[in-house]
Amino acid sequence: MDQDDHVCLCFRVSLRKLNTFLHCERPRVASELSECFGAGTGCHWCVPFLKELHRQWQNGQQCNLDEEKDDYARHRAAYRKRIGDSTKVDE
Template sequence: MSPALELDDTICYCFHVSKRKIVNYIRIHNLKRPSQVSQCGGAGTGCGWCVSYLKRYFEAAAATNEPGNESQTAEEYAEQRAAYIAAGNGTPPAGAIPLPGTSAPDADSIA
């Protein structure tokens, strides 16, 4: 079994934002509201899957000045996001990291 989400694991697949970027952004910018985390590379403004995680990291930083810790792996996180998207809860923007088991469209099909 892989370790829980690490700092370099992707949290916002739509805009390629890692946990490290989010945690550092919260710490450096001394955010006052969870919604301000979206200023970190647009995190949380695509399909919406990561919003609960962004809130969790904000709340953890506000309470302890430590990043939030999860018990799930990066793979489990990606699979849960795929299920969230498949259920019609959000639509990833163009350029988002592909869902597990799919591939990115090739450049010829976009043009």
């Protein structure tokens, strides 16, 4: 995933924004990433990925996701269909 790709597609929160938030705000728990432009508070698809980024950061690793942008979006669309999420957040 590139730095400008969106991890939270609902609220268009990029990997770069999340990395900046992690390094500046130093959240104690992954759920505090929701304070970064609402990441994870829409359809919740990205929550496991936010937790993974937080885990990497806690371990002093470079934060990134081994995900291709298009595959990530496609899997999220399937997830939303599966859960019956019809909210009109970012597609």
